[in-house]
Amino acid sequence: MAYCSIEAARNAGVTGDDAVVAAWIQAAQEAIERYTQQVFEPTDLVVVADVGAGGLVILPRRVRTVTAVQPVLEADDGASIPSSAYRVTSSKVLGQIDAVHLAWGGWNDLVVGAESYNGGWLGLWERWGAEQVKVSGSFGYDEVPLLVSQACALLAADLQAKAAPSDADAAQDESLQVDDEGNNVAIEDSDDDPSSEPVGPSSSTGSTQVDALLVGYLNRGASLIGGV
Numbered sequence: 001m002a003y004c005s006i007e008a009a010r011n012a013g014v015t016g017d018d019a020v021v022a023a024w025i026q027a028a029q030e031a032i033e034r035y036t037q038q039v040f041e042p043t044d045l046v047v048v049a050d051v052g053a054g055g056l057v058i059l060p061r062r063v064r065t066v067t068a069v070q071p072v073l074e075a076d077d078g079a080s081i082p083s084s085a086y087r088v089t090s091s092k093v094l095g096q097i098d099a100v101h102l103a104w105g106g107w108n109d110l111v112v113g114a115e116s117y118n119g120g121w122l123g124l125w126e127r128w129g130a131e132q133v134k135v136s137g138s139f140g141y142d143e144v145p146l147l148v149s150q151a152c153a154l155l156a157a158d159l160q161a162k163a164a165p166s167d168a169d170a171a172q173d174e175s176l177q178v179d180d181e182g183n184n185v186a187i188e189d190s191d192d193d194p195s196s197e198p199v200g201p202s203s204s205t206g207s208t209q210v211d212a213l214l215v216g217y218l219n220r221g222a223s224l225i226g227g228v
Contacts, residue, residue: 060219065088105120154209155210
């Protein structure tokens with residue numbers, strides 16, 4: 001699913017056939033994700049995050065649902081803990097943060113190591129010595145917010161406009177193909193294989209207008225950017 005429609009991108013000024021417009025939308029979408037450090041459609045992810053004071057695990061993306069929480073141990077990942085051992089909060093609810101709250105108090109006599117006579121959940125976590133957890137679940141927004149959709153269309157047009165080559169540039173850059181009028185008609189990756197690396201953070205989308213539209217969706221701070 002794209003953050004904006006082909007029609008919206010065309011209305012913003014993107015030119016070319018559907019495949020070309022879709023490629024610029026994808027480029028804009030990736031730039032938006034780098035800038036905001038968010039995903040704006042339901043996305044299944046596995047996130048590794050630090051265990052903070054009191055068992056607070058701040059998640060680096062907006063969380064929708066959590067399906068599994070596992071301690072990250074030196075030898076191997078530990079077994080998933082039962083849902084009774086944590087609760088999840090989402091920024092979807094006003095005043096909440098995207099986080100997993102590990103049970104620091106209480107116990108479960110049905111879980112080996114978390115029994116009341118073994119110190120309960122806190123005793124188990126202390127014996128594990130796990131400083132991080134692996135959280136599997138669905139992240140992102142239920143649907144793309146209107147401002148993000150508008151930003152995507154504007155950024156797609158801005159990226160295409162900035163990529164329009166001069167005659168000299170077109171002659172030197174084989175990754176760009178232009179028609180007789182100098183319009184860009186194809187986008188090619190210089191690498192043979194597609195990148196599978198996580199989207200890294202950036203300080204701007206490249207457009208101050210788009211940055212302003214997205215400021216309310218920024219997910220910033222060292223504690224919020226974890227491994228994905």
